Amino acid sequence: MLRAGQARLIEAVAAVTVLVVIFSMIPMLFKTPLTPLRSQIQVDVSQYAYNSLYALVTNPVFIASIQNGNWSELHSLASLIIGPQFNWFIGIEPLYRAYMIGSYRVTGSYVAFNVSITPSPGINGGYALVTIPIYILNQGLPLRYRVNTTVPMANVFITTSNGGPVYWWLQSYDYVTEEAEVWLYVPGGSGRLTFYVSTNSDVPYNPLSGSYCKLAYCPPYGGASTFMADSTGLQPLTYNNGAAVFNTQQGYSTYLGFTTGNINCGGNGYYSIGGYSLTLNVPQGSTEICSIINPGPSGSLVYMVGQLIKAIPGAQFNLNLNYQVTLYSGNAYQQFQVPVTLAFQYGSSTMNMILYINGQKTAALSNINYIYLYSLTISAYSYAIECPGNLVGFNVTVSVNINDYVSRVDRTMTGSYQLPCSLASLQYNPSASTSMNINGATLSLTSPPPSYPNYYYYNTTEVIYDLLFTSPAYSTLIASAYVDYAILYNVVPSQYAYGIGGLRFTPTTGAYTVIVLPNGTYYLIALELQSLSGG
Incomplete structure (x- = not known):
C-alpha cells in the first residue's frame, strides 16, 4: 500500500x-x-x-x-x-522511530530547518545526546540537498536559532539503519537549533562566515569520533573535535583523544598512541597498565569504542573505574570510593565479560564468541537507603551495554552494590540523597605466562579508539x-x-x-x- x-x-x-x-x-x-x-x-x-x-x-x-x-x-x-x-x-x-520537522529555508548554498530539543541542553550543562535517522531526514529534504552518508553528516552545520555556534560530535553511525548518534554542546543551553545542509556534500556551509568550510564537518564546530574518522579515511587529529565539545566544563565531561598528556602507561608490555587511539600490545607473561591523568571529576556515564586484534588464550583486558559517591543527609555529607571493573577474559574462541563492584562479582556474560569490534556504554546511578539505627547508606547500580559491530548483537548486564550498614555513620533524614561521578580510571591488558606446550609467538593486542566520561543527556525534538x-x-x-x-x-x-x-x-x-x- x-x-x-x-x-x-x-x-x-x-x-x-x-x-x-x-x-x-x-x-x-x-x-x-x-x-x-x-x-x-x-x-x-x-x-x-x-x-x-x-x-x-x-x-x-x-x-x-x-x-x-x-x-x-x-x-x-x-x-x-x-x-x-x-x-x-x-x-x-x-x-522515537518517527521524525518531526518544521518548514525549510532554501538557498543556492544550503537548506536550513529549525528544531527544538527537550530537555533543553541547559538542563544538562549545555549537552544533549540525540539520535538522528539520516535516511528518513534525506527523504524529506529537497532533491538537491542530502546529508552525506558516506562520510556521515560531513556537510552539516548547526547553530542556535539566534545564530550562535553549536559544537557537535558524531559518536557513531549505523550504515544499515542510517542512524547517527550525535552529541551536541550548546553554549548558553538553548533548546532551539537550526540545521544547515549544504548543497556541497563534502563540506558544510558555515552561516557564521557566509561561506563554505574548507574541511568536512568544519572543525572545531563539527567533528567525528576517532573511530568514525578512521572508518571513513579521515585523520582523527584533524577531524576529531571531542576536546572542543566535551572538555569545556570541568566536573561534567572528559573526552580522551589519547595523548601522552592525558594517559600514563607502564609495565612490561608495550603501548602506542597514534591519531588519538591507544594500542596495548602484550606478549605472554606481560602486563601493561595505563592510568588516565586527571579524568574529572566527570559524570557517571562511560562510552568507549574498542577493538580486539588478537588474544592469547587466558589474556584479560580490564577497564577499571573509580566512582566517588557522595551521601547527603541534612547538612552533613560523607564520601565513599566505589571501584568498578569490567573484565574481558579471553579463552580459545570464546570470552567472558565480568562486572565487579567494590571487588564483588555482580554480573557476567559467559562463553560468548569473541567480540572483535565494539562500542561499550556503562551507566551508573546511586540512591540513599535507610539503615538500622536510624542511619543512612546507599545503593549503587551499574548497567553495561556492549554492541558488537560485526554481528550487530547487543548484550547487557546489570549489577548492584549496597554499602554495608556497618559503615554508615550519618543520621537518616527523609530527604537524604546521593551524587556520583568518576574521579579515576585505568586500562590494563595481561597475557598469561608461557607454559608447555602453550607457547604463542604473537601478542595480545587491544585498540581503544574513544573513551568518554560524561553524564546522561538524552534529548528529543519538540x-x-x-x-x-x-x-x-x-x-x-x-x-x-x-x-x-x-x-x-x-x-x-x-x-x-x-x-x-x-x-x-x-x-x-x-x-x-x-x-x-x-x-
Missing part, C-alpha cells in the same frame, strides 16, 4: 529519550486531508473513525495490550468496537509543524493488524493520534477503515 498525505503534530512531545522526527516516506503513509484538530485526534470527514479510535485508545485493555504485546487481545477488542460494515487496519509505532506521518515500524504483527486478513485493503477513511503509556513511552496510533459496502 502506498498512501500519502499530511498531518499536523498533535502535541509537543516530551520525555522521549531520542531525537524524534517524522517525514513522508514509504511503505505506508496516511491518506487523509488536512483538517482542524479535534481534541488530540485529527481525522478526515468520517466521524465514525474518530469515535472508534477514541474508544480504542481510552480502553484499558488497549493500553495493556500494547504494554504486554498481546496482539490477539488487541485484535479482539478492535473487532468488538468497529462495526462489521468495515474492514480495518491498526498501525502502532513507537514515536516542534509544532505540518509534516507527513509515516508508519515504518508497525509493532502489530500483520495477522493482527487487519480486521479481515487476506482481503485487499483500500482505505475509505482514517484517524490517528499520539498516546503516552503509563511507563512514559509515546506511540503513534493509526486506524484506517475500509467500507465493505463500497461507500
Whole structure:
C-alpha cells in the first residue's frame, strides 16, 4: 500500500529519550486531508473513525495490550468496537522511530530547518545526546540537498536559532539503519537549533562566515569520533573535535583523544598512541597498565569504542573505574570510593565479560564468541537507603551495554552494590540523597605466562579508539509543524493488524493520534477503515 498525505503534530512531545522526527516516506503513509484538530485526534470527514479510535485508545485493555504485546487481545477488542460494515487496519509505532520537522529555508548554498530539543541542553550543562535517522531526514529534504552518508553528516552545520555556534560530535553511525548518534554542546543551553545542509556534500556551509568550510564537518564546530574518522579515511587529529565539545566544563565531561598528556602507561608490555587511539600490545607473561591523568571529576556515564586484534588464550583486558559517591543527609555529607571493573577474559574462541563492584562479582556474560569490534556504554546511578539505627547508606547500580559491530548483537548486564550498614555513620533524614561521578580510571591488558606446550609467538593486542566520561543527556525534538506521518515500524504483527486478513485493503477513511503509556513511552496510533459496502 502506498498512501500519502499530511498531518499536523498533535502535541509537543516530551520525555522521549531520542531525537524524534517524522517525514513522508514509504511503505505506508496516511491518506487523509488536512483538517482542524479535534481534541488530540485529527481525522478526515468520517466521524465514525474518530469515535472508534477514541474508544480504542481510552480502553484499558488497549493500553495493556500494547504494554504486554498481546496482539490477539488487541485484535479482539478492535473487532468488538468497529462495526462489521468495515474492514480495518491498526498501525502502532513507537514515536522515537518517527521524525518531526518544521518548514525549510532554501538557498543556492544550503537548506536550513529549525528544531527544538527537550530537555533543553541547559538542563544538562549545555549537552544533549540525540539520535538522528539520516535516511528518513534525506527523504524529506529537497532533491538537491542530502546529508552525506558516506562520510556521515560531513556537510552539516548547526547553530542556535539566534545564530550562535553549536559544537557537535558524531559518536557513531549505523550504515544499515542510517542512524547517527550525535552529541551536541550548546553554549548558553538553548533548546532551539537550526540545521544547515549544504548543497556541497563534502563540506558544510558555515552561516557564521557566509561561506563554505574548507574541511568536512568544519572543525572545531563539527567533528567525528576517532573511530568514525578512521572508518571513513579521515585523520582523527584533524577531524576529531571531542576536546572542543566535551572538555569545556570541568566536573561534567572528559573526552580522551589519547595523548601522552592525558594517559600514563607502564609495565612490561608495550603501548602506542597514534591519531588519538591507544594500542596495548602484550606478549605472554606481560602486563601493561595505563592510568588516565586527571579524568574529572566527570559524570557517571562511560562510552568507549574498542577493538580486539588478537588474544592469547587466558589474556584479560580490564577497564577499571573509580566512582566517588557522595551521601547527603541534612547538612552533613560523607564520601565513599566505589571501584568498578569490567573484565574481558579471553579463552580459545570464546570470552567472558565480568562486572565487579567494590571487588564483588555482580554480573557476567559467559562463553560468548569473541567480540572483535565494539562500542561499550556503562551507566551508573546511586540512591540513599535507610539503615538500622536510624542511619543512612546507599545503593549503587551499574548497567553495561556492549554492541558488537560485526554481528550487530547487543548484550547487557546489570549489577548492584549496597554499602554495608556497618559503615554508615550519618543520621537518616527523609530527604537524604546521593551524587556520583568518576574521579579515576585505568586500562590494563595481561597475557598469561608461557607454559608447555602453550607457547604463542604473537601478542595480545587491544585498540581503544574513544573513551568518554560524561553524564546522561538524552534529548528529543519538540516542534509544532505540518509534516507527513509515516508508519515504518508497525509493532502489530500483520495477522493482527487487519480486521479481515487476506482481503485487499483500500482505505475509505482514517484517524490517528499520539498516546503516552503509563511507563512514559509515546506511540503513534493509526486506524484506517475500509467500507465493505463500497461507500
